[in-house]
Amino acid sequence: MKQPAIDDFGDLVRKDRVHRRVYTDPAVFELEQQRIFNRSWLFAGHESQVPRRGDFITTQLAGQTLIVIRHEDDIKVLFNRCPHRGAKICETESGNARPFRCPYHGWVFDTDGRLISSSLHGDYGDFTVADADLNVRAVPRMTNYRGFVFVNLCDDGPGLEQALGPMMSAIDNLLDRSPEGAVELIPGIHRHVFPGNWKLLLENISDAAHPPFVHASSNEAGTKGRLEDYRMRAEDVMSGNNQAAGMLGQSKLKAFQHGHSYLAAIPIRIKVSREAEQEYRTAMVQSHGVDKAETILNDSRHFNIIYPQIMLQSVFQTVKVLRPVAIDRTEVSVYVFRLKGAPQEYERVAVQFANATNSSASVILQDDLTTFANIQEGLAACAGDWVLFANGYGNDIADGHGAVTGEGFSELPMRSQFAAWRDYMAAGPSGN
Amino acid sequence: MAAGDKHLVEALLYTEARLLDRKQFDDWCALFTEDAYYWVPLRPEQSQPDKELSIIYDDIDMMRVRVHWLKHPKNHAQAIPSRTVHYVSNVLVESFDDERQEYRVSSALQVAEYRKDIQTVYSGSCEHLLRAADGELKIAAKRVDLINSQAVLGPISVPL
Numbered sequence: 021m022k023q024p025a026i027d028d029f030g031d032l033v034r035k036d037r038v039h040r041r042v043y044t045d046p047a048v049f050e051l052e053q054q055r056i057f058n059r060s061w062l063f064a065g066h067e068s069q070v071p072r073r074g075d076f077i078t079t080q081l082a083g084q085t086l087i088v089i090r091h092e093d094d095i096k097v098l099f100n101r102c103p104h105r106g107a108k109i110c111e112t113e114s115g116n117a118r119p120f121r122c123p124y125h126g127w128v129f130d131t132d133g134r135l136i137s138s139s140l141h142g143d144y145g146d147f148t149v150a151d152a153d154l155n156v157r158a159v160p161r162m163t164n165y166r167g168f169v170f171v172n173l174c175d176d177g178p179g180l181e182q183a184l185g186p187m188m189s190a191i192d193n194l195l196d197r198s199p200e201g202a203v204e205l206i207p208g209i210h211r212h213v214f215p216g217n218w219k220l221l222l223e224n225i226s227d228a229a230h231p232p233f234v235h236a237s238s239n240e241a242g243t244k245g246r247l248e249d250y251r252m253r254a255e256d257v258m259s260g261n262n263q264a265a266g267m268l269g270q271s272k273l274k275a276f277q278h279g280h281s282y283l284a285a286i287p288i289r290i291k292v293s294r295e296a297e298q299e300y301r302t303a304m305v306q307s308h309g310v311d312k313a314e315t316i317l318n319d320s321r322h323f324n325i326i327y328p329q330i331m332l333q334s335v336f337q338t339v340k341v342l343r344p345v346a347i348d349r350t351e352v353s354v355y356v357f358r359l360k361g362a363p364q365e366y367e368r369v370a371v372q373f374a375n376a377t378n379s380s381a382s383v384i385l386q387d388d389l390t391t392f393a394n395i396q397e398g399l400a401a402c403a404g405d406w407v408l409f410a411n412g413y414g415n416d417i418a419d420g421h422g423a424v425t426g427e428g429f430s431e432l433p434m435r436s437q438f439a440a441w442r443d444y445m446a447a448g449p450s451g452n
Numbered sequence: 453m454a455a456g457d458k459h460l461v462e463a464l465l466y467t468e469a470r471l472l473d474r475k476q477f478d479d480w481c482a483l484f485t486e487d488a489y490y491w492v493p494l495r496p497e498q499s500q501p502d503k504e505l506s507i508i509y510d511d512i513d514m515m516r517v518r519v520h521w522l523k524h525p526k527n528h529a530q531a532i533p534s535r536t537v538h539y540v541s542n543v544l545v546e547s548f549d550d551e552r553q554e555y556r557v558s559s560a561l562q563v564a565e566y567r568k569d570i571q572t573v574y575s576g577s578c579e580h581l582l583r584a585a586d587g588e589l590k591i592a593a594k595r596v597d598l599i600n601s602q603a604v605l606g607p608i609s610v611p612l
Binding site: 234242379 | 604607
């Protein structure tokens with residue numbers, strides 16, 4: 021097969037395979053930042069992280085350093101850069117910014133970024149604090165969807181709900197699992213890093229075929245435990261992770277436009293005491309009604325992928341977010357939520373699940389991270405040059421409205437992710 | 453608390469470090485009581501393991517699962533095994549509960565780990581709850597507060 025050119029995205033991505041360069045070429049990484057991450061809706065944080073006026077968190081998205089700050093009743097997302105000489109205004113990961121003051125020359129801003137006073141007044145000719153250019157710049161677009169703060173660094177393109185399409189239901193399902201329809205971030209964020217390309221993580225999340233190979237060790241270690249069965253333990257996760265290959269082979273996959281997808285019908289469930297479950301179900305029925313409560317709780321999606329950044333597991337109250345650092349380095353942050361109005365046990369169990377699966381000391385996660393490193397090292401070899409996503413190709417069923425379904429070990433989600441990747445990359449740079 | 457107790461306490465902490473470095477993980481677990489827990493919090497001032505995320509919050513059963521995983525032939529993370537040195541210093545018996553026969557012991561911990569061409573150093577403060585029962589001193593609780601607990605971390609395979 022002839023070698024594709026670096027800017028020939030249609031040739032780097034073919035129907036059932038991609039060229040290894042998409043994982044290994046630093047030039048591809050730079051283009052991805054501009055053409056994918058600068059134009060996608062990205063998760064910036066949750067409003068419960070900034071409950072009071074002036075509360076802020078700082079974060080990095082698509083190479084930009086940002087402040088998520090509580091203004092009056094609303095939340096603003098600002099670039100963390102003083103309009104005067106460029107210093108970061110907020111240094112810490114979180115805090116309260118009242119006064120919202122640059123540490124360099126003491127310029128003071130309102131919590132929406134508007135300049136209130138500066139050290140320069142009087143001596144600088146045309147200078148006036150009313151000049152909008154001297155405000156802390158807000159991101160081009162942000163949307164607070166039921167408490168989830170999303171940012172888009174490009175000022176044109178589809179809005180959040182249009183861009184996420186059917187994946188909005190994944191966010192709704194997480195929120196609707198609360199009898200009050202609301203969640204709060206549980207303190208602490210699991211952060212880990214792996215020496216591999218960001219796309220490897222999305223592919224692995226969608227991959228029902230790897231657990232019997234990658235997770236045999238944690239599964240066998242887990243099933244040897246003797247634990248009361250009401251406790252949601254790492255053991256349950258691990259044995260679920262290694263449900264007989266036949267079980268994983270029955271998973272249902274659905275892929276949508278723009279690279280989104282979900283993997284469903286994987287039988288890993290949160291386990292709580294009978295009393296807690298009864299109390300929870302009663303509360304759910306009271307607030308949502310019988311039918312809607314059933315629908316919410318029967319959602320069997322194991323993983324939702326909101327391309328290119330978010331992996332959401334509503335049943336485990338978890339949102340995992342990736343941040344590409346370099347072509348061969350990716351950081352991951354894992355947020356876990358408390359369902360308002362649910363029994364306390366649901367919070368404890370979600371914490372246990374997160375510690376067992378997403379901590380950097382997790383016996384499950386470590387085998388995944390090691391595998392990503394191995395893939396990245398293997399891809400450095402030019403042998404063959406192509407990475408195959410052929411499983412299930414030809415068996416995908418399109419519904420005619422942009423959704424495609426597959427089953428079992430189908431590599432449909434990866435094909436869908438690369439179709440979106442090709443479209444983003446071929447569309448050229450954003451207007452910004 | 454008797455004059456020689458400090459030596460017993462130190463000996464137990466050094467033994468624990470030695471067993472981890474020699475990968476005698478079953479023997480490491482055997483140092484703990486059946487109601488023990490092993491905690492590596494995510495946040496320095498963290499007081500609640502159930503309402504906040506942790507790096508590790510294991511009871512004895514989960515510790516045994518971790519050890520089983522560490523020894524498993526299909527473990528990928530340790531296919532190339534880590535070599536470690538656990539340094540324990542600044543050991544101080546903070547208090548002794550006569551009724552419970554429990555010592556609260558603080559120490560400084562540094563773990564150097566080498567794996568796949570990379571050396572990583574973890575540093576933190578440690579708190580052990582040690583309980584004397586049936587003529588034996590055992591670990592009833594161990595808490596490790598890493599100075600970089602909130603950093604972006606790579607895999608932590610060998611217990612700290």
